[in-house]
Amino acid sequence: MAAEKKHNDEKSLDAFSSPVLDRIFSGDDPGVWNLPGGELVLPRVFGFCRGVKRALIMADKAVTAHTDGHKNGNLVLLGEIIHNPWVNDYFSRRGVKILTTDQCSSCVGRYVTREDTAIIPAFGVPLEIEQQLKQIGCDIIDCSCGDVIRLWRWSEKAVKDGFGVLIFGRAMHDETVVTKTRLAAAGGKYLVVENIEQVEKFTKMIADAHEAPDLREIFGPDATNTDSPSHFLTLAQVSQTTMLYNHTQKICEMILDVFVERFGKSAAKKQLMFQPTVCRATQDRQNAAVELCSSGCDLVIVVGGFGSSNTRHLHELAGKYAPSYLIEDAEAIQSPAQLTTYDGDSDDSVSIKDWLPAKRPLKIGVLAGASSPQVVVGQVLEKLAGFLK
Numbered sequence: 001m002a003a004e005k006k007h008n009d010e011k012s013l014d015a016f017s018s019p020v021l022d023r024i025f026s027g028d029d030p031g032v033w034n035l036p037g038g039e040l041v042l043p044r045v046f047g048f049c050r051g052v053k054r055a056l057i058m059a060d061k062a063v064t065a066h067t068d069g070h071k072n073g074n075l076v077l078l079g080e081i082i083h084n085p086w087v088n089d090y091f092s093r094r095g096v097k098i099l100t101t102d103q104c105s106s107c108v109g110r111y112v113t114r115e116d117t118a119i120i121p122a123f124g125v126p127l128e129i130e131q132q133l134k135q136i137g138c139d140i141i142d143c144s145c146g147d148v149i150r151l152w153r154w155s156e157k158a159v160k161d162g163f164g165v166l167i168f169g170r171a172m173h174d175e176t177v178v179t180k181t182r183l184a185a186a187g188g189k190y191l192v193v194e195n196i197e198q199v200e201k202f203t204k205m206i207a208d209a210h211e212a213p214d215l216r217e218i219f220g221p222d223a224t225n226t227d228s229p230s231h232f233l234t235l236a237q238v239s240q241t242t243m244l245y246n247h248t249q250k251i252c253e254m255i256l257d258v259f260v261e262r263f264g265k266s267a268a269k270k271q272l273m274f275q276p277t278v279c280r281a282t283q284d285r286q287n288a289a290v291e292l293c294s295s296g297c298d299l300v301i302v303v304g305g306f307g308s309s310n311t312r313h314l315h316e317l318a319g320k321y322a323p324s325y326l327i328e329d330a331e332a333i334q335s336p337a338q339l340t341t342y343d344g345d346s347d348d349s350v351s352i353k354d355w356l357p358a359k360r361p362l363k364i365g366v367l368a369g370a371s372s373p374q375v376v377v378g379q380v381l382e383k384l385a386g387f388l389k
Protein backbone atom coordinates (compact mmCIF):
# COMPACT_ATOMS: atom_id res chain seq x y z
CA MET A 1 0.00 0.00 0.00
CA ALA A 2 2.76 2.43 1.01
CA ALA A 3 4.73 1.60 -2.15
CA GLU A 4 1.63 2.19 -4.28
CA LYS A 5 1.02 5.56 -2.62
CA LYS A 6 4.64 6.59 -3.23
CA HIS A 7 4.31 5.57 -6.85
CA ASN A 8 1.17 7.68 -7.28
CA ASP A 9 2.76 10.67 -5.59
CA GLU A 10 5.81 10.44 -7.84
CA LYS A 11 3.50 10.28 -10.85
CA SER A 12 1.92 13.56 -9.74
CA LEU A 13 5.35 15.17 -9.92
CA ASP A 14 6.35 13.67 -13.28
CA ALA A 15 5.32 16.78 -15.22
CA PHE A 16 7.88 18.83 -13.27
CA SER A 17 10.85 16.49 -13.67
CA SER A 18 13.73 16.76 -16.11
CA PRO A 19 15.69 13.99 -17.89
CA VAL A 20 18.56 16.48 -18.29
CA LEU A 21 18.94 16.77 -14.52
CA ASP A 22 18.51 13.03 -14.03
CA ARG A 23 21.43 12.51 -16.43
CA ILE A 24 23.63 15.15 -14.75
CA PHE A 25 23.12 13.62 -11.33
CA SER A 26 23.63 10.03 -12.42
CA GLY A 27 26.99 10.70 -14.13
CA ASP A 28 30.54 10.18 -12.79
CA ASP A 29 30.65 13.75 -11.52
CA PRO A 30 27.14 14.27 -10.05
CA GLY A 31 25.83 17.81 -10.38
CA VAL A 32 28.39 18.81 -13.05
CA TRP A 33 27.82 19.00 -16.81
CA ASN A 34 31.24 19.09 -18.44
CA LEU A 35 31.35 20.71 -21.87
CA PRO A 36 34.14 21.69 -24.28
CA GLY A 37 33.79 25.38 -23.34
CA GLY A 38 33.46 24.93 -19.58
CA GLU A 39 31.11 23.44 -17.02
CA LEU A 40 27.62 23.94 -15.63
CA VAL A 41 27.56 23.21 -11.92
CA LEU A 42 24.57 22.61 -9.64
CA PRO A 43 24.47 22.69 -5.82
CA ARG A 44 23.92 19.49 -3.82
CA VAL A 45 20.43 20.73 -2.79
CA PHE A 46 18.13 22.80 -4.99
CA GLY A 47 14.60 23.01 -6.36
CA PHE A 48 11.34 21.74 -4.91
CA CYS A 49 11.14 21.38 -1.13
CA ARG A 50 8.93 18.96 0.76
CA GLY A 51 6.19 21.58 1.33
CA VAL A 52 6.03 22.45 -2.37
CA LYS A 53 5.97 18.79 -3.44
CA ARG A 54 3.15 18.08 -1.02
CA ALA A 55 1.12 21.04 -2.34
CA LEU A 56 1.64 19.98 -5.96
CA ILE A 57 0.72 16.37 -5.28
CA MET A 58 -2.49 17.45 -3.51
CA ALA A 59 -3.40 19.87 -6.32
CA ASP A 60 -2.64 17.28 -8.99
CA LYS A 61 -4.87 14.70 -7.30
CA ALA A 62 -7.70 17.25 -7.14
CA VAL A 63 -7.31 17.99 -10.86
CA THR A 64 -7.31 14.28 -11.68
CA ALA A 65 -10.48 13.72 -9.63
CA HIS A 66 -12.18 16.51 -11.60
CA THR A 67 -11.02 15.42 -15.03
CA ASP A 68 -12.01 11.81 -14.24
CA GLY A 69 -15.51 13.08 -13.47
CA HIS A 70 -15.43 12.07 -9.77
CA LYS A 71 -16.05 15.67 -8.74
CA ASN A 72 -18.37 18.40 -10.02
CA GLY A 73 -18.00 22.17 -9.86
CA ASN A 74 -14.89 24.22 -10.48
CA LEU A 75 -11.48 23.78 -8.99
CA VAL A 76 -10.55 27.19 -7.64
CA LEU A 77 -7.04 28.06 -6.51
CA LEU A 78 -6.94 30.92 -4.00
CA GLY A 79 -3.93 32.76 -5.43
CA GLU A 80 -0.77 31.16 -6.80
CA ILE A 81 -0.19 27.63 -5.50
CA ILE A 82 3.51 28.50 -5.20
CA HIS A 83 5.44 31.49 -6.52
CA ASN A 84 6.42 30.12 -9.88
CA PRO A 85 4.75 31.18 -13.15
CA TRP A 86 5.46 27.89 -14.96
CA VAL A 87 3.74 25.88 -12.23
CA ASN A 88 0.72 28.18 -12.05
CA ASP A 89 0.34 28.14 -15.85
CA TYR A 90 0.49 24.36 -15.73
CA PHE A 91 -2.50 24.18 -13.39
CA SER A 92 -4.34 26.91 -15.28
CA ARG A 93 -3.94 24.91 -18.53
CA ARG A 94 -5.46 21.92 -16.74
CA GLY A 95 -8.64 23.86 -15.99
CA VAL A 96 -7.93 25.25 -12.52
CA LYS A 97 -9.41 28.71 -12.01
CA ILE A 98 -6.74 30.84 -10.32
CA LEU A 99 -7.99 33.84 -8.34
CA THR A 100 -5.90 37.00 -8.09
CA THR A 101 -4.92 38.37 -4.69
CA ASP A 102 -7.53 41.13 -5.11
CA GLN A 103 -10.27 38.62 -5.92
CA CYS A 104 -9.33 36.58 -2.86
CA SER A 105 -9.24 39.55 -0.53
CA SER A 106 -12.50 41.15 -1.73
CA CYS A 107 -15.17 38.48 -1.34
CA VAL A 108 -14.29 34.92 -2.11
CA GLY A 109 -18.03 34.03 -2.23
CA ARG A 110 -18.25 35.77 -5.62
CA TYR A 111 -15.88 33.26 -7.13
CA VAL A 112 -16.44 30.03 -5.17
CA THR A 113 -19.74 28.15 -4.87
CA ARG A 114 -20.82 25.24 -2.69
CA GLU A 115 -20.24 22.79 -5.57
CA ASP A 116 -16.66 23.95 -6.10
CA THR A 117 -13.42 22.74 -4.58
CA ALA A 118 -11.14 25.45 -3.19
CA ILE A 119 -7.38 24.89 -3.09
CA ILE A 120 -5.44 26.79 -0.42
CA PRO A 121 -1.85 27.57 -1.55
CA ALA A 122 1.33 26.43 0.23
CA PHE A 123 1.63 29.70 2.18
CA GLY A 124 -1.98 29.55 3.42
CA VAL A 125 -4.80 32.09 3.28
CA PRO A 126 -5.92 34.80 5.72
CA LEU A 127 -8.22 33.58 8.47
CA GLU A 128 -11.26 35.48 7.14
CA ILE A 129 -10.96 33.72 3.77
CA GLU A 130 -10.75 30.36 5.49
CA GLN A 131 -13.90 31.28 7.44
CA GLN A 132 -15.71 32.40 4.26
CA LEU A 133 -14.90 29.06 2.63
CA LYS A 134 -16.31 27.17 5.60
CA GLN A 135 -19.50 29.23 5.39
CA ILE A 136 -19.81 28.54 1.66
CA GLY A 137 -19.55 24.81 2.46
CA CYS A 138 -17.34 23.91 -0.51
CA ASP A 139 -14.68 21.19 -0.38
CA ILE A 140 -11.35 22.57 0.76
CA ILE A 141 -7.95 21.20 -0.14
CA ASP A 142 -5.52 22.81 2.28
CA CYS A 143 -1.97 22.81 0.89
CA SER A 144 -0.59 25.11 3.64
CA CYS A 145 2.93 23.99 4.47
CA GLY A 146 3.50 22.56 7.97
CA ASP A 147 6.41 24.96 8.56
CA VAL A 148 4.15 27.93 7.88
CA ILE A 149 1.44 26.54 10.17
CA ARG A 150 4.01 26.04 12.95
CA LEU A 151 4.97 29.73 12.62
CA TRP A 152 1.30 30.79 13.01
CA ARG A 153 0.73 28.55 16.02
CA TRP A 154 3.85 29.67 17.87
CA SER A 155 3.19 33.37 17.31
CA GLU A 156 -0.53 33.07 18.17
CA LYS A 157 0.50 31.47 21.46
CA ALA A 158 2.98 34.32 22.04
CA VAL A 159 0.12 36.81 21.52
CA LYS A 160 -1.98 34.94 24.09
CA ASP A 161 0.94 35.20 26.52
CA GLY A 162 1.01 38.98 26.08
CA PHE A 163 3.85 39.42 23.57
CA GLY A 164 3.94 41.78 20.59
CA VAL A 165 5.28 39.99 17.52
CA LEU A 166 8.16 41.25 15.41
CA ILE A 167 8.13 39.53 12.02
CA PHE A 168 11.26 39.58 9.91
CA GLY A 169 9.86 39.34 6.38
CA ARG A 170 8.29 41.28 3.53
CA ALA A 171 5.09 42.98 4.67
CA MET A 172 3.24 42.25 1.42
CA HIS A 173 4.58 38.74 0.77
CA ASP A 174 1.68 36.26 0.73
CA GLU A 175 2.97 34.25 3.67
CA THR A 176 3.50 37.31 5.87
CA VAL A 177 0.15 38.80 4.86
CA VAL A 178 -1.45 35.60 6.18
CA THR A 179 0.62 35.65 9.39
CA LYS A 180 -0.38 39.28 10.01
CA THR A 181 -4.10 38.56 9.64
CA ARG A 182 -3.89 35.57 11.96
CA LEU A 183 -2.08 37.59 14.64
CA ALA A 184 -4.57 40.45 14.32
CA ALA A 185 -7.45 37.95 14.63
CA ALA A 186 -5.84 36.61 17.81
CA GLY A 187 -5.90 40.19 19.19
CA GLY A 188 -2.14 40.66 18.77
CA LYS A 189 0.07 43.53 17.67
CA TYR A 190 2.65 42.94 14.99
CA LEU A 191 5.43 44.84 13.29
CA VAL A 192 7.13 43.64 10.11
CA VAL A 193 10.76 44.58 9.49
CA GLU A 194 12.13 43.80 6.05
CA ASN A 195 15.89 44.24 6.44
CA ILE A 196 18.75 44.97 8.81
CA GLU A 197 18.33 48.76 8.33
CA GLN A 198 14.74 48.53 9.57
CA VAL A 199 15.85 46.42 12.54
CA GLU A 200 18.35 49.16 13.37
CA LYS A 201 15.49 51.69 13.41
CA PHE A 202 13.52 49.38 15.66
CA THR A 203 16.35 48.84 18.15
CA LYS A 204 16.99 52.58 18.25
CA MET A 205 13.36 53.09 19.28
CA ILE A 206 13.66 50.48 22.02
CA ALA A 207 16.90 52.07 23.26
CA ASP A 208 15.33 55.51 23.38
CA ALA A 209 12.71 55.15 26.11
CA HIS A 210 11.59 58.79 25.97
CA GLU A 211 10.72 59.00 22.31
CA ALA A 212 7.26 57.90 21.16
CA PRO A 213 7.52 57.65 17.37
CA ASP A 214 4.63 56.58 15.15
CA LEU A 215 5.36 53.08 13.86
CA ARG A 216 3.11 53.41 10.80
CA GLU A 217 5.01 56.51 9.72
CA ILE A 218 8.40 54.86 10.10
CA PHE A 219 7.72 51.38 8.74
CA GLY A 220 4.70 52.00 6.50
CA PRO A 221 0.98 51.23 6.99
CA ASP A 222 1.31 47.62 5.77
CA ALA A 223 3.99 46.80 8.32
CA THR A 224 2.02 47.14 11.54
CA ASN A 225 -1.38 47.33 13.20
CA THR A 226 -0.36 49.78 15.91
CA ASP A 227 1.21 53.22 16.20
CA SER A 228 2.94 52.59 19.48
CA PRO A 229 6.30 50.88 20.09
CA SER A 230 5.17 50.17 23.66
CA HIS A 231 3.47 46.98 22.42
CA PHE A 232 6.89 45.52 21.64
CA LEU A 233 8.57 45.88 25.01
CA THR A 234 7.63 42.26 25.55
CA LEU A 235 8.61 40.82 22.24
CA ALA A 236 8.31 37.55 20.35
CA GLN A 237 10.37 37.41 17.17
CA VAL A 238 9.68 35.19 14.16
CA SER A 239 10.83 35.22 10.54
CA GLN A 240 9.05 34.56 7.28
CA THR A 241 10.09 30.99 6.49
CA THR A 242 12.09 31.97 3.41
CA MET A 243 14.31 34.76 4.72
CA LEU A 244 18.12 34.76 4.76
CA TYR A 245 19.10 32.56 7.69
CA ASN A 246 22.27 34.51 8.54
CA HIS A 247 20.26 37.75 8.71
CA THR A 248 17.79 36.21 11.15
CA GLN A 249 20.66 35.29 13.45
CA LYS A 250 22.05 38.81 13.24
CA ILE A 251 18.74 40.50 14.04
CA CYS A 252 18.20 38.24 17.09
CA GLU A 253 21.60 39.42 18.42
CA MET A 254 20.72 43.07 17.73
CA ILE A 255 17.41 42.78 19.57
CA LEU A 256 18.88 40.89 22.51
CA ASP A 257 21.64 43.51 22.87
CA VAL A 258 19.26 46.45 23.00
CA PHE A 259 16.89 44.76 25.48
CA VAL A 260 19.79 43.85 27.79
CA GLU A 261 21.10 47.40 27.52
CA ARG A 262 17.75 48.96 28.43
CA PHE A 263 16.24 46.46 30.88
CA GLY A 264 19.17 44.38 32.16
CA LYS A 265 19.93 40.74 31.51
CA SER A 266 17.38 39.02 33.70
CA ALA A 267 14.43 41.25 32.69
CA ALA A 268 15.39 40.94 29.01
CA LYS A 269 15.24 37.17 29.36
CA LYS A 270 11.61 37.38 30.50
CA GLN A 271 10.60 40.02 27.95
CA LEU A 272 12.02 38.33 24.88
CA MET A 273 11.24 35.15 22.95
CA PHE A 274 12.84 34.04 19.69
CA GLN A 275 11.63 31.29 17.43
CA PRO A 276 13.81 30.16 14.50
CA THR A 277 11.13 29.89 11.80
CA VAL A 278 13.25 30.03 8.64
CA CYS A 279 12.45 26.54 7.38
CA ARG A 280 15.00 23.76 6.98
CA ALA A 281 14.49 23.65 3.20
CA THR A 282 15.39 27.34 2.91
CA GLN A 283 18.48 26.90 5.10
CA ASP A 284 19.65 23.83 3.18
CA ARG A 285 19.32 25.59 -0.18
CA GLN A 286 21.12 28.68 1.11
CA ASN A 287 23.97 26.59 2.58
CA ALA A 288 24.35 24.58 -0.63
CA ALA A 289 24.29 27.77 -2.72
CA VAL A 290 27.07 29.33 -0.62
CA GLU A 291 29.16 26.13 -0.93
CA LEU A 292 28.82 26.19 -4.69
CA CYS A 293 29.35 29.92 -5.18
CA SER A 294 32.35 30.04 -2.85
CA SER A 295 34.00 27.29 -4.92
CA GLY A 296 34.51 29.99 -7.58
CA CYS A 297 32.05 30.54 -10.44
CA ASP A 298 32.46 33.00 -13.30
CA LEU A 299 28.76 33.73 -13.11
CA VAL A 300 25.63 32.33 -11.49
CA ILE A 301 22.22 31.83 -13.04
CA VAL A 302 19.38 31.54 -10.52
CA VAL A 303 16.20 29.97 -11.89
CA GLY A 304 12.82 30.78 -10.35
CA GLY A 305 9.85 33.10 -10.08
CA PHE A 306 10.55 36.78 -9.41
CA GLY A 307 7.89 36.64 -6.67
CA SER A 308 9.63 33.77 -4.87
CA SER A 309 11.26 35.01 -1.68
CA ASN A 310 13.62 32.07 -1.23
CA THR A 311 14.75 32.28 -4.88
CA ARG A 312 15.47 36.00 -4.56
CA HIS A 313 17.56 35.33 -1.48
CA LEU A 314 19.62 32.74 -3.36
CA HIS A 315 20.22 35.42 -5.99
CA GLU A 316 21.25 37.88 -3.26
CA LEU A 317 23.68 35.32 -1.76
CA ALA A 318 25.16 34.41 -5.15
CA GLY A 319 25.72 38.07 -5.99
CA LYS A 320 28.29 38.28 -3.18
CA TYR A 321 30.53 35.81 -5.04
CA ALA A 322 29.99 36.41 -8.77
CA PRO A 323 27.70 38.24 -11.20
CA SER A 324 24.29 36.67 -10.56
CA TYR A 325 21.23 36.72 -12.82
CA LEU A 326 17.77 35.63 -11.69
CA ILE A 327 15.71 34.39 -14.64
CA GLU A 328 12.27 32.81 -14.84
CA ASP A 329 12.90 30.33 -17.65
CA ALA A 330 15.03 29.43 -20.67
CA GLU A 331 13.21 31.97 -22.85
CA ALA A 332 14.82 34.70 -20.73
CA ILE A 333 18.13 33.77 -22.40
CA GLN A 334 17.72 35.32 -25.84
CA SER A 335 21.39 35.02 -26.88
CA PRO A 336 24.91 35.29 -25.36
CA ALA A 337 24.43 39.04 -25.79
CA GLN A 338 20.87 39.45 -24.45
CA LEU A 339 19.20 38.29 -21.24
CA THR A 340 15.97 39.18 -19.43
CA THR A 341 16.63 39.15 -15.71
CA TYR A 342 15.23 40.37 -12.39
CA ASP A 343 16.11 43.90 -11.35
CA GLY A 344 15.95 44.43 -7.59
CA ASP A 345 15.71 48.22 -7.85
CA SER A 346 12.56 48.24 -9.96
CA ASP A 347 11.32 44.84 -8.66
CA ASP A 348 10.69 43.94 -12.30
CA SER A 349 12.35 42.36 -15.31
CA VAL A 350 15.06 44.16 -17.22
CA SER A 351 16.82 43.33 -20.47
CA ILE A 352 20.61 43.36 -20.24
CA LYS A 353 23.38 43.01 -22.82
CA ASP A 354 26.66 41.07 -22.94
CA TRP A 355 25.96 39.04 -19.84
CA LEU A 356 27.98 35.99 -20.91
CA PRO A 357 31.76 36.43 -20.50
CA ALA A 358 33.80 35.63 -23.62
CA LYS A 359 36.51 33.70 -21.76
CA ARG A 360 36.70 29.90 -21.99
CA PRO A 361 36.60 27.62 -20.10
CA LEU A 362 33.71 29.14 -18.19
CA LYS A 363 32.26 27.87 -14.92
CA ILE A 364 28.56 28.70 -14.56
CA GLY A 365 26.77 27.93 -11.31
CA VAL A 366 23.05 27.22 -11.64
CA LEU A 367 20.79 27.61 -8.59
CA ALA A 368 17.06 27.01 -8.22
CA GLY A 369 14.66 28.05 -5.46
CA ALA A 370 12.29 25.77 -3.56
CA SER A 371 9.48 26.62 -5.99
CA SER A 372 11.48 26.10 -9.22
CA PRO A 373 10.50 23.01 -11.22
CA GLN A 374 13.31 20.78 -12.48
CA VAL A 375 11.84 20.83 -15.98
CA VAL A 376 12.52 24.58 -16.23
CA VAL A 377 16.00 24.23 -14.71
CA GLY A 378 16.74 21.50 -17.28
CA GLN A 379 15.65 23.77 -20.16
CA VAL A 380 17.90 26.55 -18.85
CA LEU A 381 20.83 24.13 -18.61
CA GLU A 382 20.33 22.99 -22.20
CA LYS A 383 20.28 26.58 -23.41
CA LEU A 384 23.46 27.42 -21.47
CA ALA A 385 25.15 24.24 -22.69
CA GLY A 386 24.59 25.46 -26.26
CA PHE A 387 26.97 28.37 -25.53
CA LEU A 388 29.72 26.13 -24.15
CA LYS A 389 29.99 23.67 -27.05
Ligand code: SF4
Pocket residue numbers: 049050051052122145146147148241242279280281282310370
Ligand atom coordinates in the same frame (compact mmCIF):
# COMPACT_ATOMS: atom_id res chain seq x y z
S1 SF4 B 1 10.12 26.77 1.44
FE1 SF4 B 1 9.84 26.00 3.52
S2 SF4 B 1 7.94 26.97 4.25
FE2 SF4 B 1 7.98 27.20 2.00
S3 SF4 B 1 6.85 25.42 1.25
FE3 SF4 B 1 9.02 24.84 1.30
S4 SF4 B 1 9.30 23.83 3.31
FE4 SF4 B 1 7.37 24.99 3.38
